[in-house]
Amino acid sequence: MSDPLASWNDSAVKVAILDFVSAVNDPHGRNFVPPPERIAVFDNDGTLWCEQPVQVQVLFALARAQQLAKADPSLKARQPFKAFLERDMKAIHAMGRKGVFEFAFAIHAGMSVEDFGAVAKDWFATARHPVLHRPCAETAYRPQLELLAYLRTNGFKTFIVSGGGADFVRAFAEDLYGIPPEQVIGSTVKTRFDAEHGRCELMKLNELNSFNDREVKAQNIGLHIGRRPIMAVGNSDGDMAMMRYTLSGPGRRLALLLHHDDAVRETAYDREFRLSPLSEALDRAREFGFTLVSMKNDWRIVFPEAP
Amino acid sequence: MSDPLASWNDSAVKVAILDFVSAVNDPHGRNFVPPPERIAVFDNDGTLWCEQPVQVQVLFALARAQQLAKADPSLKARQPFKAFLERDMKAIHAMGRKGVFEFAFAIHAGMSVEDFGAVAKDWFATARHPVLHRPCAETAYRPQLELLAYLRTNGFKTFIVSGGGADFVRAFAEDLYGIPPEQVIGSTVKTRFDAEHGRCELMKLNELNSFNDREVKAQNIGLHIGRRPIMAVGNSDGDMAMMRYTLSGPGRRLALLLHHDDAVRETAYDREFRLSPLSEALDRAREFGFTLVSMKNDWRIVFPEAP
Numbered sequence: 001m002s003d004p005l006a007s008w009n010d011s012a013v014k015v016a017i018l019d020f021v022s023a024v025n026d027p028h029g030r031n032f033v034p035p036p037e038r039i040a041v042f043d044n045d046g047t048l049w050c051e052q053p054v055q056v057q058v059l060f061a062l063a064r065a066q067q068l069a070k071a072d073p074s075l076k077a078r079q080p081f082k083a084f085l086e087r088d089m090k091a092i093h094a095m096g097r098k099g100v101f102e103f104a105f106a107i108h109a110g111m112s113v114e115d116f117g118a119v120a121k122d123w124f125a126t127a128r129h130p131v132l133h134r135p136c137a138e139t140a141y142r143p144q145l146e147l148l149a150y151l152r153t154n155g156f157k158t159f160i161v162s163g164g165g166a167d168f169v170r171a172f173a174e175d176l177y178g179i180p181p182e183q184v185i186g187s188t189v190k191t192r193f194d195a196e197h198g199r200c201e202l203m204k205l206n207e208l209n210s211f212n213d214r215e216v217k218a219q220n221i222g223l224h225i226g227r228r229p230i231m232a233v234g235n236s237d238g239d240m241a242m243m244r245y246t247l248s249g250p251g252r253r254l255a256l257l258l259h260h261d262d263a264v265r266e267t268a269y270d271r272e273f274r275l276s277p278l279s280e281a282l283d284r285a286r287e288f289g290f291t292l293v294s295m296k297n298d299w300r301i302v303f304p305e306a307p
Numbered sequence: 308m309s310d311p312l313a314s315w316n317d318s319a320v321k322v323a324i325l326d327f328v329s330a331v332n333d334p335h336g337r338n339f340v341p342p343p344e345r346i347a348v349f350d351n352d353g354t355l356w357c358e359q360p361v362q363v364q365v366l367f368a369l370a371r372a373q374q375l376a377k378a379d380p381s382l383k384a385r386q387p388f389k390a391f392l393e394r395d396m397k398a399i400h401a402m403g404r405k406g407v408f409e410f411a412f413a414i415h416a417g418m419s420v421e422d423f424g425a426v427a428k429d430w431f432a433t434a435r436h437p438v439l440h441r442p443c444a445e446t447a448y449r450p451q452l453e454l455l456a457y458l459r460t461n462g463f464k465t466f467i468v469s470g471g472g473a474d475f476v477r478a479f480a481e482d483l484y485g486i487p488p489e490q491v492i493g494s495t496v497k498t499r500f501d502a503e504h505g506r507c508e509l510m511k512l513n514e515l516n517s518f519n520d521r522e523v524k525a526q527n528i529g530l531h532i533g534r535r536p537i538m539a540v541g542n543s544d545g546d547m548a549m550m551r552y553t554l555s556g557p558g559r560r561l562a563l564l565l566h567h568d569d570a571v572r573e574t575a576y577d578r579e580f581r582l583s584p585l586s587e588a589l590d591r592a593r594e595f596g597f598t599l600v601s602m603k604n605d606w607r608i609v610f611p612e613a614p
Contacts, residue, residue, distance in 0.1 A: 036481065036487050039489075113529050113533075157489070159489075166530075167533065174343065181532065181533030181534045182464070182466075182489075182531065191529055193526055193548055193552070198555075199555040200525065200548070200551045200552040200554075200555040202525065215500035218500050218507065218509060222509040223498075223516070224489065226420075226473065226491060227489065241500055241502070241507070244502060245507040245509075247507075248505075248508075
């Protein structure tokens, strides 16, 4: 049988994953978990795909900002448009994760959810990563794509629990990760139900509904899934609450914390990344029972080969 | 082959259902819908099971009110406790759907989501319907159980979109309807993430998060599912928005509106039911393209036989 996690090195982490899945899957073992309860949650940016030096949703917002500035050149002088149009990453990251997403929401307000999805899908189809010089879809980590497939083969239901916009992530998660829209939890705006034009639409408002970060990730797991996951994978302090929530149920549990320590094949970063730092989760990983994944040591391959 | 909808009479409605499912399932037809897009949403109270003369969640709230009154007898004189303890259905229904659920929420505040789920499961295991004289689980409509199973056999993913509390419905939906917690959308309270006692818990607050009725049902479909359903089933004006939302997408669609017109086998009611009236949806059914289901004429059997 071929190795389902071929892009993972044969290190202790890989053994821990295989052992966990085998334990919950053994109907005669005391750690057996019935398939409907095999819920695994994954952060997206920095966990399933690359977020350095720029998150893909920031690129998407940038494209939209350029479009708007074409129609109204006065925007070029206004912040935060200016920062986005000039690709001033320092200024963008200084806005913080919430600020960036609020801007991304604001510039898409007034569209229907479906129109937004179509625009995002279109954009994504040709979007290229400016530093990795490849389609954005190919910035997904091969070891994680293998992990998702391996879990599903073993009866798991995989969810994304992202700080990114749910409607944005839904535009590509099904094709890229095999995760359908109803299994994507993310940040959201409120919508208005519009039935006035013959056709009923959900219109995106410029009003935050949920910023899916930190404790809110655990709360939204309760709201959307209604069942405590048995596995969680993250890469920043924003994932700590959902990882701790996952681990504090009964029976076997697994929480993986990806550490970006590979300056050669990707980017080495943690505490200093203002948009989404990894600091407390790293310091308290042992205390909380997180299994540290070193990109450098535990991943044999990071990205799929260029075609 | 045995009839998958054996409890439905061979009327035009049954033909419409079979025809719809066959059309979206025909890979060579122009109405084919890929399985991941075959989303069907069902209201619960009055659609999947009986809500007369009392909704099951009202019985559950009543049991909890009795428990609380035992600990604090002064509650007996206070409204709305008094109405619940005296089973004064007129007073309870006068509170309106939202008022009833707010009371149900209030008396469960301070519990963790998981403790609440365990309590609801325990209660449900022995709960009997006071008028139908059978377990509450057996107040589910046999034709609808068949319809759910038939849809799933044909690649549909079935969701509940209920005005009832999501955590309450999740306590029985998996066993009763084969619908897992993550496919249950309902009314919800806000929660607090509690990590202070060694174990992380989501604590139910006495603060409404979402009252899942009317337009909110469509909005919550956008939030939770992120994809427009192709089929919707309801029985009241509260289901109108999600049914219209479902119908106004492209391609083949089906929206069933169940009319409780069977005074012999169940209860005949519509406009006058204060908790959840059926009035505008009935008057405008043709205009909106709803397919009316007459319990009296379209259902051969309503409830499973008593064992």
